[in-house]
Amino acid sequence: MNTVALAFDLGGTELRGALVERSGDVIVRVSAPTLAGAGSEAVIGQIITLADKLLKQHPQAKVVGIGMCAPGPLDPKAGIVIGPPTLAGWHNVPLIDILSRQFGLPVRLENDANAAALGEWRFGAGRGTGSLVFVTVSTGIGGGVVADGHIYHGRRGLAAEIGHMTITGEGDRCFCGAVGCFEAVASGTALGRCQPRRLAPGDGSLLRRLAKDGDISARHVVEAARTGDATARQLVEAEARWLGIGFTNLLHLYSPDLIVMGGGLANGFDLLAPGIRATVEERAMPAYRDVPIVPAELGDRAGLVGAASLILWEGEPGTALAMVQNDETRSGAGGQDEPALAPRA
Numbered sequence: 001m002n003t004v005a006l007a008f009d010l011g012g013t014e015l016r017g018a019l020v021e022r023s024g025d026v027i028v029r030v031s032a033p034t035l036a037g038a039g040s041e042a043v044i045g046q047i048i049t050l051a052d053k054l055l056k057q058h059p060q061a062k063v064v065g066i067g068m069c070a071p072g073p074l075d076p077k078a079g080i081v082i083g084p085p086t087l088a089g090w091h092n093v094p095l096i097d098i099l100s101r102q103f104g105l106p107v108r109l110e111n112d113a114n115a116a117a118l119g120e121w122r123f124g125a126g127r128g129t130g131s132l133v134f135v136t137v138s139t140g141i142g143g144g145v146v147a148d149g150h151i152y153h154g155r156r157g158l159a160a161e162i163g164h165m166t167i168t169g170e171g172d173r174c175f176c177g178a179v180g181c182f183e184a185v186a187s188g189t190a191l192g193r194c195q196p197r198r199l200a201p202g203d204g205s206l207l208r209r210l211a212k213d214g215d216i217s218a219r220h221v222v223e224a225a226r227t228g229d230a231t232a233r234q235l236v237e238a239e240a241r242w243l244g245i246g247f248t249n250l251l252h253l254y255s256p257d258l259i260v261m262g263g264g265l266a267n268g269f270d271l272l273a274p275g276i277r278a279t280v281e282e283r284a285m286p287a288y289r290d291v292p293i294v295p296a297e298l299g300d301r302a303g304l305v306g307a308a309s310l311i312l313w314e315g316e317p318g319t320a321l322a323m324v325q326n327d328e329t330r331s332g333a334g335g336q337d338e339p340a341l342a343p344r345a
């Protein structure tokens with residue numbers, strides 16, 4: 001078997017693990033609902049359990065390290081998860097230290113949006129570009145910037161908090177406390193929330209029917225717009241306009257070769273694209289208007305393969321990291337008699 005990385009994508013609702021090859025191919029993946037309210041020790045226990053599962057399925061795997069992504073804020077260089085709002089009891093957790101001691105393997109950490117940006121850049125929609133901005137639009141808005149062949153980190157790795165750039169002076173308050181954040185007006189959550197203001201439960205509208213008179217989500221809006229529902233189409237148009245405004249800012253700030261849009265709302269990319277494009281044409285300075293805006297290709301595995309690439313790749317796309325495989329540190333990691341990935345006493 002080829003050299004692989006153990007990859008983990010720690011989210012507030014789901015913890016995913018995989019064995020990933022240098023080509024970006026996922027050999028096997030597993031997942032578990034994250035024990036998000038149980039504190040860091042419980043979740044690290046889950047990571048260890050999943051690693052064990054993966055390696056039991058592929059005992060011959062030559063694991064050279066662990067690539068991990070987690071919600072920000074986190075410090076990728078120091079390897080510290082600072083305090084994600086979606087995970088209770090995580091305050092300055094030295095995750096790299098903990099995992100490298102546990103497994104006896106090199107560990108790299110990146111925030112989830114940056115890891116997904118890396119995934120799309122190295123294996124997905126952004127292959128072959130030098131610079132890209134990846135924007136994920138789902139319950140929130142996040143992103144990552146690859147600038148001149150590298151993830152742009154900024155101070156403490158906190159750069160590219162795309163969802164919290166201010167794009168209007170009014171509207172609902174964002175969870176961060178500010179008004180007019182990109183995320184507060186253009187996330188999937190915001191799109192679903194627009195609708196109840198226009199419709200009453202039981203009014204028989206297509207959107208209400210799709211949502212079975214429950215909460216209307218962005219998915220329902222996209223579905224209804226696809227069938228030609230006029231209200232839903234208007235909402236999608238407004239959504240595309242907000243995205244176009246945000247993307248115009250990103251073009252001016254980072255001058256990428258490409259903008260890649262991922263997240264749940266990318267399912268409606270074909271409906272959103274004309275409005276996004278029209279807004280960019282209208283608002284961006286001429287030199288930026290021809291930059292392609294494309295949907296992500298890797299779906300929910302972008303973070304996993306991006307995290308794996310932190311271990312398997314270094315530098316420019318196509319260059320394999322010359323990581324020497326250390327048979328001593330690996331003797332248990334995948335060995336059949338001694339499960340080195342079991343928790344240390």
Ligand SMILES: [Zn+2]
Pocket residue numbers: 163164174175176177178181183184
């Ligand atoms: Zn905000």
